Amino acid sequence: MKNRRLLSLTLFLSAIAPSILLSQNLKFRSVRIWDSEKANFSGFVDVDVNQGKIVSIKNAKETKNPEYLLPGFCDASVTLGTNSLGGKTTRTEFPKVLSGFLSAGFSHIESVADPNLSALSTEISKSKWNAPILSQSQKPHLYPELPLGEGAIYQSGLKGNVDPKRNRHVPIFLKENENKGFSQTELFSKRKELETNGQLAVAYTFADQTSWEDALDTGFSVLFHPMPEGTNLFRAQKRDFLWAPLFGIVYLQELRGKPDEWKEEQKIWSELNPHFGKTWKESLVLDGENLATESNLPFSVYASQFRLEKETHSHLLFASGAGHFGLFSGQAAVVEVRLWESLLQETEKKSEHPKDRAVPFWESLFGQKSLTLLPIQNDEESLPRVRRRIIQTLTETTCQYVGADHGGKLRVGGPAHFSVLAENPLKRTSGIFPIESMVLGGKLVYTSKPTKEGTAK
DSSP states (O other): OHHHHHHHHHHHHHHHOHHHHHHOOEEEEEEEEEETTTTEEEEEEEEEEETTEEEEEEEOOOOSSOOEEEEOEEEEEEOSSBOSSSSBOOTTTHHHHHHHHHTTTEEEEEEOSOOOOHHHHHHHHHHTOOOOEEEEOOOOBOGGGOOOOOSSTTOOOOOOOOOTTSOSEEEEEOOOBTTBOOOHHHHHHHHHHHHHTTOEEEEEOTTOHHHHHHHHHTTOSEEESOOOTTOOOTTTTTSOOEEEOOHHHHHHHHHTTOHHHHHHHHHHHHHHOHHHHHHTTTTOOOOGGGOOOSOSSOHHHHHHHHHHOGGGGGGBOOOOOBTBTTOOTTHHHHHHHHHHHHHHHHHHTTTOOOTTOOOOHHHHHHTOSOOOOOOGGGOTTHHHHHHHHHHHIIIIIHHHHHTOTTTTOOOTTSBOOEEEESSOTTTSTTTTOOOSEEEETTEEEEESSOOOTTSOO
16 A cells, blocks of 8 residues: 555656656565566565666565566567558657557567667657667568679678667568578578677568578577477477567457457457557457458467477567557557467466366367456466466566666666556466556656546556
């Protein structure tokens, strides 16, 4: 209750004098914070924030109904220039898009395939928009840009100028063109060339089996998009790689042809991300023009492959794909996390078949008519394990990949980037969403509670 009173006081002060909020020191009493070393919540602690940093974390007395602090989440692949409705994001839409990430607890996002974001960053500062910390990958290499290398056989034909204002990630789009794949020699030499120059080659496979196997065979350490059925992981099983499945993209492509199920999903998204319910829920109406999809395979095929390749579950990297059709900021993370939770839990519980068990979410998608959240009471052991794994991926794994300044951790001396939750996300029915509020650099930048115009919301 003390924390909630403090939050209310902070909101009141910001409503009458927003400048006060910028210098407000934050104190959280008898809370539980995420311990990345143990992949679980700590005991009860007091947390003090000053000048944007966590200045102290001290043991505290146990209290009923504590709040829970999670490190700011990180998203490895979003597109800001598209508005998830098939059009371009306008200037008036950007504040809502940026707030959408904050509303789901994201402190850092990486833009891929957007034009240069320098102008947007300037506008964020000028207009004082609340926004996550942005990073941007290098311009992606596309298939039409791949001439054969000249000179020595191992010289790369993949050309591209390095933009010093962007990060070191270089996406290579391995989408086949007219059944023409890539030369593995070409891919290998480009990867080595980038690594020599301190950059990282990242493969976008577009769920194509040949592209997946080419990327793995030539040593790519980061891959995006679902794994197709029949992908041969034999050569990759003995080495580490990071994989961002982007399941939400192909899942929503299939859901586009099922308006009734889409409406049911929208209700759940709105409950788990109030910003989506307020801003975008009514903006997307499915009709005949929206039924075309990019994938000819049902989503269950990719789900089956994921369940089969259990060793990949320890290699996960989080990317929501926000900006693709139907995937809005914040809500896109809800979609992806719920799919992960269902698949990972199903794998954990596969050998158990209690007679009185409730129908799990995954079966409801493909075998039943209702779309319900996973019941906690039937998953006392597997569900918390799955959620701990997901939180670790959203924080430490992905934040270190994108180069986030807090490294996906809460620690003394580190930046104060964290979300506040009213219940333990490992146990509650709704999982790790929704959040109650978001603190970025020691500033309250989002709250789900109603506030006056001009304050965090």
